[in-house]
Amino acid sequence: MPEAWTRGGKPAADLSPPPGESPIVVLVRPQLAENIGAVARAMANGGLFHLRLVAPRDGWPQDRAWRTASGADPILEAAQLFPDTASAVADCQRVFATCPRPRHIVVPLRTARAAAEDLRAINARGLRAAVLFGPERAGLENDDVACADTLVRYPLNPAHMSLNLGQAVMILAYEWWTAAEPTPPRQLQTHETQVATKGQLEGFLGRLVAELDASGFLDNQPKRPGMVRNLRHWFERGEVTEQELRTLHGVVTELSRGRMRRGRPDPGDEI
Template sequence: MPEAWTRGGKPAADLRPPPGESPIIVLVRPQLAENIGAVARAMANGGLFHLRLVAPRDGWPQDRAWRTASGADPILDAARVFPDTPSAVADCHRVLATCPRPRHIVIPVRTARAAAEDLREINGRGLRTAVLFGPERAGLENDDVACADTLVRYPLNPEHMSLNLAQAVMILAYEWWTATEPTPPRRLQTNETTVATKGQLEGFLGRLVAELDAAGFLDPPPKRPGMVRNLRHWFERGEVTEQELRTLHGVVTELSRGRMRRGRPDEG
């Protein structure tokens, strides 16, 4: 087997990522081509591009991988194949290994989130990083882990740790993307309209209370202050938008009209 080759037929050296660009995902002795394709899809979801395969069981390339990649073909086209783990990481400055089982070694351990933060930091210094994922059934062997300087352990349900290969890559890719994602964790999607001011809300509440007073809904007088407060709290609880306030004004107008009609049956 040549040192490294790709299906695209490009010289493998051209596909070596610039140091610091993004971590290389290394699948060590993967068994199912479908899983390799699903891994490429997960990588694309999380903004990763560089894939290396160590001795894939059924050889490479395999059409079945492309069929499960859901459009992440460029990742598979550029995937490089290596005969063993040391050669797959020889040009990397830092190597992380995903490994759910305790091993009798002295090594730094990171959660997936901390690993992603560290990878951002290390790549930011212009170094080339790789993350090893073991074969589907057995996981990484001790000799593979010996190529790594850091272990990654996902915090997950200890009663059911068995993680699909693409799921394992998905979580790392998701954390890699999230580590610099500026999306605010919580927001109100308001589309074309904006959140109403307290003054606009007050204008609506005043009108509603006046209509309810006219309809006799807020009788008897001793209960009126509490009933108004309860209504007010309900309307204050969410951020009402200007558009919603306009709709609510329309609802009050329409319902009031009905009451006025009922109050004057001769108008029919």
């Protein structure tokens, strides 16, 4: 393992990420090692790889953090230690701070989504940015917030806005990742099949109606046009896949065999 990943953290000068890389997550006075591990896991999920710790309550490193990191060990191995918030962000050009109730302060305020968009833009300009997260019980103090130029607030249920540290980082990490993620917000997951063409669907509907005629299901002539329309609307409503059509053809085949066993002719024999 390279020297930079040696367990236990490194001096600031050794691991400062190049300007323009993913934002630095700064945990200010975190209390529980398990929460630090959960933060590393969330960071890895969202493509954030630089972690700094300001005066963790129980010191550092703590084995319990690795137990909850779920494989995000490199982030913990490279975590940097700082005595205070000011020194943790001294090499940064932009600093964001999560703050649930900003009061008596006039600075830009962003949601997590807007903050992620800003961070992407900052990243594209080749600037080094950091995001501050406060301790579990009380959050950031005024002196911590004073190190930031932008505040981040999550618009959650006002009756219950309690997040643990890992959740708070996960929200920002998710927004950071999806800000540049090309996956369409709405899509049809078809795996190894394709959406059926209208011609394929029409072929199936023609066969289905023929079988229903042969079985006697559509013998009521006054109602037949409406019943056929209802069937057509049902299948046309969504994007039926080729695999689904193959399955439906198989269903019709088995129903036809059952009808033949009961003595009704195949619709193709009557043509």
